[in-house]
Amino acid sequence: MTDKTKKYDKLSSNMEDYLETVIVLKQKDGVVRAKDISELMNVTKASVSCALKTLSRKGFVLHEKYGHVDFTPKGEELANKIKKRHDMLTKFLKNILGLDNKLSEKDACKIEHALSTKTSKRLAKFVEFVQSSETPEWLKGFNFYIKTGKRSECKYKRKK
Amino acid sequence: MTDKTKKYDKLSSNMEDYLETVIVLKQKDGVVRAKDISELMNVTKASVSCALKTLSRKGFVLHEKYGHVDFTPKGEELANKIKKRHDMLTKFLKNILGLDNKLSEKDACKIEHALSTKTSKRLAKFVEFVQSSETPEWLKGFNFYIKTGKRSECKYKRKK
DNA sequence: AATCTAAGTTAGTCGAGTTTAACATGTTTC
DNA sequence: GAAACATGTTAAACTCGACTAACTTAGATT
Numbered sequence: 001m002t003d004k005t006k007k008y009d010k011l012s013s014n015m016e017d018y019l020e021t022v023i024v025l026k027q028k029d030g031v032v033r034a035k036d037i038s039e040l041m042n043v044t045k046a047s048v049s050c051a052l053k054t055l056s057r058k059g060f061v062l063h064e065k066y067g068h069v070d071f072t073p074k075g076e077e078l079a080n081k082i083k084k085r086h087d088m089l090t091k092f093l094k095n096i097l098g099l100d101n102k103l104s105e106k107d108a109c110k111i112e113h114a115l116s117t118k119t120s121k122r123l124a125k126f127v128e129f130v131q132s133s134e135t136p137e138w139l140k141g142f143n144f145y146i147k148t149g150k151r152s153e154c155k156y157k158r159k160k
Numbered sequence: 161m162t163d164k165t166k167k168y169d170k171l172s173s174n175m176e177d178y179l180e181t182v183i184v185l186k187q188k189d190g191v192v193r194a195k196d197i198s199e200l201m202n203v204t205k206a207s208v209s210c211a212l213k214t215l216s217r218k219g220f221v222l223h224e225k226y227g228h229v230d231f232t233p234k235g236e237e238l239a240n241k242i243k244k245r246h247d248m249l250t251k252f253l254k255n256i257l258g259l260d261n262k263l264s265e266k267d268a269c270k271i272e273h274a275l276s277t278k279t280s281k282r283l284a285k286f287v288e289f290v291q292s293s294e295t296p297e298w299l300k301g302f303n304f305y306i307k308t309g310k311r312s313e314c315k316y317k318r319k320k
Numbered sequence: 321a322a323t324c325t326a327a328g329t330t331a332g333t334c335g336a337g338t339t340t341a342a343c344a345t346g347t348t349t350c
Numbered sequence: 351g352a353a354a355c356a357t358g359t360t361a362a363a364c365t366c367g368a369c370t371a372a373c374t375t376a377g378a379t380t
Contacts, residue, residue, distance in 0.1 A: 012366075012367090014366080014367065014368095033327075033328090034327070034328060034329095035326085035327060035328080043367090043368070043369090044368080044369065044370080045327070045328060045329085046328090046329075046330080046368085046369070046370080046371095047367070047368060047369075048328085049328060049329055049330085050329090050330095050367075050368085051367085053329095054366095054367095065328080065329075065375085066327080066328060066329085066374090066375055066376065067328095093279065096286075097279070097282045097283060097286055098282070099278065099279060099282055103276065103278060103279065106276070107274070107275065107276050107279045110274035110275075110276075111271055111274040111275065113274075114267070114270035114271040114273075114274050115267065115270075115271065116263065116266070116267050116270075118259065118263060119253065119257070119259060119263065119267045122257045122258070122259055122306070123257060125305070125306060126256075126257055126302065129301075129302050129305055129311075132311075136298055138296055138298050141289075142286065142289050145285070145289055146282070146285065151289075151292075172336075172337090174336080174337065174338095193357080193358090194357075194358060194359095195356085195357060195358080203337090203338075203339090204338080204339060204340080205357075205358060205359080206338085206339070206340080206341095206358090206359075206360080206361095207337070207338060207339075208358090209358065209359055209360080210337075210338085210359095210360095211337085213359095214336095214337095225345085225358080225359075226344085226345055226346070226357080226358055226359085227358095
C-alpha cells in the first residue's frame with residue numbers, strides 16, 4: 001500500500017457523518033438516494049452532492065451521476081466501524097450514564113468523532129464489562145444517586 | 161439582558177480552545193502573551209491575533225494592541241467552566257477507563273467540546289460517584305479485565 | 321411520446337479558521 | 351539612545367463545508 005493510498009483513509013468529522021448516514025439508510029431501505037441523505041442530515045441537496053463527490057473521489061463510495069449511492073469495500077468497512085462506535089457510545093450514555101434516548105443519540109453523534117481508536121476501544125470494553133450480565137449493584141446505586149441525590153446503603157464499610 | 165448580549169455567549173469549539181489556553185497560561189504564568197498561546201496550541205501568531213480579536217469583540221477577553229491578554233468577568237467565568245469540564249473528562253478517561261495521562265489529556269481536548277451541558281453534568285456526577293471513596297471493587301475488576309482479559313472472581317453469583 | 325415533477329448537479333458565495341509574508345511595535349543591550 | 355531581536359499585527363490567499371439559485375436529468379402521468 002502506497003503512502004498515497006493511506007493518506008485517503010482518514011475522513012473529517014463531516015465526511016464521517018455522511019458515511020454513517022449512508023450505512024444507516026442502506027440498512028433501512030436497501031438503497032440510498034441523495035434525497036434521503038439530505039433529509040436525514042438536514043442539509044441541502046447541494047451539500048450532499050458535494051459530499052458524495054468527495055467521498056467518491058477518496059474511494060469510499062460509488063456514485064455515478066444521477067445514480068444511487070453504494071459503498072466500496074473500503075467505504076463499507078469504515079462505515080461499519082463508525083456505526084459500531086456510534087452505537088457503543090450511545091449505549092454508554094443511555095445505559096450507564098442513564099441519559100434519555102434522544103440526548104444519548106444526539107450527543108453520541110457529536111462525541112463519536114472525537115474519540116481516538118484507543119479510547120473508543122477502551123470505552124467499548126467498559127460498556128461490555130458493565131453490561132455483560134445483569135445490572136451491577138453499583139450501577140443501581142448510581143441510578144439511585146441520580147434520582148435522589150443520596151447514596152444507597154452499601155454492604156462495605158468505607159474509610160471515612 | 162438583551163437578546164443581543166445573549167447571542168454572544170456561545171463560542172465555537174475553536175474559540176473555546178483559545179479561552180481554555182488563556183486560563184491555563186494565566187494560572188501557570190500569571191500573565192498571558194500571544195506568543196505563549198501560539199506555542200501551546202501549535203498555531204501561528206497570526207491565528208492567535210485573529211482569535212483574540214474575535215474573543216475581544218465578543219466580550220470574553222481584554223486585549224489592547226501589543227498588550228497582554230486578560231479576561232472579562234464573563235470570559236473568566238466561561239473559561240473556568242470549560243476548564244472544569246476538561247479536567248472532569250480527563251479524570252474519567254484516566255481514572256475510570258484507565259487510559260494513560262497523555263492520551264487522556266489529548267482526547268479530553270477533543271471530546272470536551274462535544275458534550276452537551278446535561279451530559280457533562282451527568283458524567284461529572286458519575287466521576288464523583290465512582291471516586292468519592294476508595295476504588296470500588298468493580299473498578300478493580302475492570303482494571304484486571306483490561307490487563308488480563310479475564311473477569312476476576314465475584315462474590316455474587318451471576319445468572320449465566 | 322410530450323410533458324411535468326421530483327431528484328440531482330453546478331456555479332457562485334459566505335464564514336470560520338488557518339497559513340505565509342510583510343510590516344509594526346516593544347524591549348534589551350551596548 | 352540606537353541597533354538588534356523578539357513579539358504582535360495585517361493583508362491576502364487557501365480549505366472546508368455550508369448555502370442559494372439556476373440548471374439538468376430521470377421517471378411518472380397523461
